[in-house]
Amino acid sequence: MDGTAGAEDTIATIMEELGRRARDAARVLSSAPSSIKNAALIAAAKILRENAADVKAANAKDMARARQKDLSDAMLDRLELNDARIASMAKGLEDIAALDDPIGEIIAAWPRPNGLKIERVRMPLGVIGVIYESRPNVTADAGGLCLKAGNACILRGGSESFHSSNAVLSALQDGLREAGLPETAIQMVPTTDRAAVGELLTMTKYIDVIVPRGGQSLVERVMRESRVPTFQHLMGLCHTYIHAGADPRKAREIVVNAKMRRTGICGATETVLVDENIAEQVLPHILDDLIEAGCEIRGDAIVQKLNSSVKPASTEDWDTEYLDAVLSIKTVKNLDDAISHIAAHGSEHTDAIITEDQGAAEHFMNALGSAIVMHNASTQFADGGEFGMGAEIGIATGKLHARGPVGVEQLTTFKYKVRGTGQTRP
Secondary structure (H helix, E strand, O other): OOOOOOOHHHHHHHHHHHHHHHHHHHHHHHOOOHHHHHHHHHHHHHHHHHOHHHHHHHHHHHHHHHHHOOOOHHHHHHHOOOHHHHHHHHHHHHHHHHOOOOOOOEEEEEEOOOOOEEEEEEEEOOEEEEEEOOOOHHHHHHHHHHHHOOOEEEEEOOHHHHHHHHHHHHHHHHHHHHOOOOHHHEEEOOOOOOHHHHHHOOOOOOOOEEEEEOOHHHHHHHHHHOOOOEOOOOOOOEEEEEOOOOOHHHHHHHHHHHHHOOOOOOOOEEEEEEEHHHHHHHHHHHHHHHHHOOOEEEEOHHHHHHOOOOEEOOHHHHHOOOOOOEEEEEEEOOHHHHHHHHHHHOOOOEEEEEOOOHHHHHHHHHHOOOOEEEEOOOHHHOOOOOOOOOOOOOEEOOOOOOOEEOOOHHHEEEEEEEEOOOOOOO
16 A cells, blocks of 8 residues: 555554564564574675665655655755665665674672562563655664664654665565564554554554654644653754864864764754853854855844844844754853753754863763764764664654664663572562
């Protein structure tokens, strides 16, 4: 089925069947040896490379439709699959296969005075529902990570990437079959009807966790409607703060990369803060570089005086995730002023400080409650692959269970194994 399904009862039936199959597959995966899971991942990577032409043909359909809908350049960039990105997806699956298997890991162990031996051991979460929007590479990342952690998953990609995501899914399922695992370990909702999302969010009988990855409206809907526990992933309103002790060369290179490397990802910097007493020294070159790269700048009065191309920033700009070649820049009095601004306007995703003052850097990173805090590095490194996790499903900004990049380890829970020799409780 593609496009739309029939009546709501038909969608409910489809989702019920997806859930039942996923639960059955999860039982198989929970005890699957690492070698078998890795074989499935490696086979899927090989098939993805071999079928690159088919994947690009499917993606061309999505790109054509997206252009008809006048999606922004940043959104088109998120959607596009080329040879390099397909190769990167395949490499990501191989990287996941190379990771240590977390399942069965003994997190802690201790004896009790009565002779009982207790272990805390990692186990899969079970069935994970992943809801995402226009990035088809999430299909490979989410499917691969869930498989490695012994979880079945039900994927619901955005309508913009429907054909692309299904082409990637085909490679994943072929890999599962080659390894002798159920192809229903990784499934995709076979309709773009939004009613399917509503069904997914209420499937407490089958789904253990929902992971939303997308824009603010999607995440807010999931948080509002889901009866299933969720890994909270709010918008990526990321900040880069240029402290008075910053190296101007580092600041120039980091800011341009943090904003312009890929403007449509959640780790892109959306607001730059700069100490007002060094603004005239460090900002002019940064402004020139950003404008030359095609970035629209919105700044406060001090920033506007430094370049005639800078537009005045409104109060809404400090709370906006642009996901585009637009950047707001604000001068602050000092380190504490910067921290206060980020605390008031940020989304606790990723925030960075540029400074050679180690004390200031530590204060910044300790004072903020963001999932990721950085020192002298681009916020574009907010990525599970860059963290050595192989890949990620998303960046969790909530404070329960998973935080930051959601990789293999974050897709597990634990149980206690208690071993005795005949003890009874008095």
